Amino acid sequence: MQPSRAAARVVKRFRCGVLPPAGVVNTVARLAKTCTLRLTADKLYFILSDKVANGGVSVWCELCQGNFFDEFQMEGVAAEHNEIYLELVPENLSRALKTAQNAKTVKIKLTNKHCPCLTVAVELPSLSSSSRIVTHDIPVGVIPRRLWNDFREPGVPDFDVSIYLPVLKTMKSVVERMKNLSNCIVIEANLSGEMNLKIETDLVSVTTHFKDLGNPPWASDDECQSSAQGRDLESMAEARIDIKKLLQLLAGQQVNPTKALCNIVSRRIVHFILLHEDVSLQYFIPALA
Amino acid sequence: PRARVLLRLKPTPSVPGVTKTHNLAFQECERLQAVFSTRQCANSLCAPARVLAEAVVHFPATLSEVTLSAGPGGKISLRNYMEDEKEPGRTMVTELWLAEDEFQEVAVAPGTCITFCLKEFRGLLTFAEASNLPLTIHYDAPGRPAVFTLDDPLLEVHLVLATLSDPESISQSPTANGASELPAPPDDFADDLESYMIAMETSAYEGGSGAPPSPTFPLRTPGPAHSKPEEEEEEEAVPGTPPHKKFRSLFFGSVLTPGGPCLAPTQEVLAEDSDSEY
Numbered sequence: 001m002q003p004s005r006a007a008a009r010v011v012k013r014f015r016c017g018v019l020p021p022a023g024v025v026n027t028v029a030r031l032a033k034t035c036t037l038r039l040t041a042d043k044l045y046f047i048l049s050d051k052v053a054n055g056g057v058s059v060w061c062e063l064c065q066g067n068f069f070d071e072f073q074m075e076g077v078a079a080e081h082n083e084i085y086l087e088l089v090p091e092n093l094s095r096a097l098k099t100a101q102n103a104k105t106v107k108i109k110l111t112n113k114h115c116p117c118l119t120v121a122v123e124l125p126s127l128s129s130s131s132r133i134v135t136h137d138i139p140v141g142v143i144p145r146r147l148w149n150d151f152r153e154p155g156v157p158d159f160d161v162s163i164y165l166p167v168l169k170t171m172k173s174v175v176e177r178m179k180n181l182s183n184c185i186v187i188e189a190n191l192s193g194e195m196n197l198k199i200e201t202d203l204v205s206v207t208t209h210f211k212d213l214g215n216p217p218w219a220s221d222d223e224c225q226s227s228a229q230g231r232d233l234e235s236m237a238e239a240r241i242d243i244k245k246l247l248q249l250l251a252g253q254q255v256n257p258t259k260a261l262c263n264i265v266s267r268r269i270v271h272f273i274l275l276h277e278d279v280s281l282q283y284f285i286p287a288l289a
Numbered sequence: 290p291r292a293r294v295l296l297r298l299k300p301t302p303s304v305p306g307v308t309k310t311h312n313l314a315f316q317e318c319e320r321l322q323a324v325f326s327t328r329q330c331a332n333s334l335c336a337p338a339r340v341l342a343e344a345v346v347h348f349p350a351t352l353s354e355v356t357l358s359a360g361p362g363g364k365i366s367l368r369n370y371m372e373d374e375k376e377p378g379r380t381m382v383t384e385l386w387l388a389e390d391e392f393q394e395v396a397v398a399p400g401t402c403i404t405f406c407l408k409e410f411r412g413l414l415t416f417a418e419a420s421n422l423p424l425t426i427h428y429d430a431p432g433r434p435a436v437f438t439l440d441d442p443l444l445e446v447h448l449v450l451a452t453l454s455d456p457e458s459i460s461q462s463p464t465a466n467g468a469s470e471l472p473a474p475p476d477d478f479a480d481d482l483e484s485y486m487i488a489m490e491t492s493a494y495e496g497g498s499g500a501p502p503s504p505t506f507p508l509r510t511p512g513p514a515h516s517k518p519e520e521e522e523e524e525e526a527v528p529g530t531p532p533h534k535k536f537r538s539l540f541f542g543s544v545l546t547p548g549g550p551c552l553a554p555t556q557e558v559l560a561e562d563s564d565s566e567y
Contacts, residue, residue: 092381099347113382130388134347137382 022097024061024279027252029090031057036143036151037118039074039084042066046090047151056286057245060153063279084110085143085151088118096120096136104131115139154284157271159263160237162218163189165272166210168260171197172250174208179243181206184288187246187262187270188238191215191231199243216261237264239287249283257281292317325449327436330427332401334365335394336387338417338424338439344385345411354453355410357426358402363389365397370404370453393423403428404453405435413437413448431455 028035028046038045044065050058065072076082097120100106104123111119117137124132143151165171174197178185182199189195195210249272259275265287272283296311327333344367348355354370368384389395417424417439428435432454439446 089381095349095381096383117382126388126391128388128390130390132344132388132391133386135382135384137384139379139381 022094022101023252023255024063024281025090025094025097027249027281028059028061029094030248030252031059033089033091034087035059035090037086037088037140038151039076039086041074041082042072049150050284050286057248058154058284060282061279062281068278081145081148083148085148086110086116086118087141087143088138092136092138093118093120096122096138099124099134099136110140111137113137116142154282157263157265157269157284159271160231160266161189161191162216162261162263163191163193163195164214164216165260165262166195166213168250168253168256172247172253175243175247175250178206178208179247183243184240185243185246186238186240187264188236189213189262189264190236191233194236196236237266239264239267239270239285241270241285241287245285249285323434323449325434325436325447327427327438327447330429330433330436332359332397332429333394333425333427334392334397335423335425336392338414338420338422340387340391341424342414342418344387345407345414347383347385348407352407354404355407356402356404357428359397359399360386361399363395363399365389365392365395394425401428401430403431403435404455405450409448409450410437413439413446416446428452 024046028048032048032051036045036047036049038047042065044063046059046061046063048057048059050056074082074084076084100120100122102124104125106123107121109119109121111117113119116139118140120136120138122134122136124134126132175185178197178199181204182201184199186198186200187195188198193211193213193215195213196207197210198207199205253274255276257274257276259273261273263271263273265271267287269287270285272281272285274281274283292315294313294315296313298309298311300306300308345355348367348369352369354372356368356370358366358368360366365387366384367387369380369382371380371382414424420439420441422439422441425438425440426435427438431452433452434449435452437448437450
């Protein structure tokens with residue numbers, strides 16, 4: 001079956017307020033030129049795989065469509081694979097959603113113009129009897145089923161320490177100032193709720209200490225957290241990461257998430273999880289050598 | 290360089306006791322007189338500057354050219370113009386529709402359209418919005434200059450922009466933008482958007498999807514061979530029209546001498562643009 005013909009009709013209507021996905025799309029747009037949008041019957045995913053172009057960062061963002069859309073209809077490639085994977089330029093979607101900020105209604109639909117497109121049609125208020133209508137045709141690439149395995153949800157890494165993040169706004173202002181001094185930042189944390197952000201250059205070292213952050217209670221499982229079990233509570237797990245990547249994540253957060261935590265695999269990777277009511281965002285930053 | 294003008298600003302309540310004097314050099318230049326007349330333009334639109342400013346905000350700041358079209362049902366559309374598109378499948382197409390009653394005056398033939406420089410137009414809009422003046426757009430066939438005017442008891446402003454001369458767009462909207470048969474969106478948007486979008490979908494190019502889907506972006510489907518709207522070859526210059534594909538604009542505040550242009554139309558460039566951007 002030709003993907004373009006099996007394409008979905010996704011109809012979304014937002015009655016008021018800022019479109020929730022807009023913040024997510026803005027974050028993703030900052031990170032990479034292209035990303036993957038996966039549509040299933042009840043969820044939307046923005047996926048960025050860890051390519052060299054992204055500096056090894058990968059993003060997995062999940063939205064429950066029921067929370068945003070009045071109507072959501074989707075028809076995937078086949079009944080048993082009721083999903084659609086699209087490649088698109090998030091910057092385009094970001095711009096289209098910006099138009100929709102003060103919209104009366106927004107409809108998003110997969111269409112086939114000169115090429116497959118995600119068409120965002122926005123009805124804007126106007127002083128005249130009829131509304132102003134803006135349409136954005138965002139070219140997309142339909143990703144064939146044989147490549148879907150490339151976009152599986154990344155598993156939670158076997159982390160050494162898992163800790164709740166400090167208030168993101170505070171963290172962001174600290175990291176922003178540190179960015180002027182160094183390109184890399186060390187995140188270290190222990191199972192006693194303590195986290196340090198450190199930079200070290202020839203001229204200066206700066207450390208910001210956070211206490212009483214709390215450590216998330218991961219359900220003990222035979223498979224995972226074996227590294228965390230039996231670990232000395234004071235011992236710090238650390239990873240040195242690109243400060244810009246961290247800032248990209250923090251800068252994208254307009255609203256304070258319901259839950260924000262990170263999992264550190266010493267000297268390997270830092271895995272951030274941000275949960276809002278309707279959106280969950282996972283962000284992986286590899287450690288620098 | 291020896292010619293100077295002196296501006297003396299007397300003390301104001303905000304800066305008491307201070308007189309500012311500016312001694313400025315100036316250079317006399319030849320009086321420009323562009324060859325154009327709004328009376329030669331078959332179509333005109335007049336709208337408050339605010340309406341047009343709100344319309345162009347949906348286009349990216351970097352967009353060079355925009356296409357204005359008169360659609361069915363009196364609706365006016367603005368669409369980004371894609372220039373020299375090697376891969377039309379990569380560019381986002383944005384289109385905005387304005388209803389006839391947003392304008393103070395609409396006197397256009399349906400199906401007409403022109404493509405002009407958005408950047409210059411935005412500049413004029415900023416000025417017009419600040420002065421709270423309605424803006425009138427006079428245009429004729431593609432390739433003929435479009436004249437944007439502001440009217441006020443104290444001043445009259447004319448901005449003349451070249452428009453893209455495009456054989457395809459003379460008869461229909463450029464197919465590269467994929468919007469040639471688009472119906473204008475219906476007035477009752479809320480539920481009729483559905484039928485509009487269905488109409489968009491079905492009127493769009495279909496067929497030829499025999500090409501296997503490519504995993505790389507963008508998905509290519511063999512399209513009807515359509516020549517690009519912009520052509521590289523020199524075409525015969527229309528008298529009074531600046532050279533093809535280079536936008537020139539003239540902006541001056543004088544009122545046209547009655548009786549029409551006094552310069553015989555020539556093929557010469559009337560005024561070199563100081564901005565070599567184009």
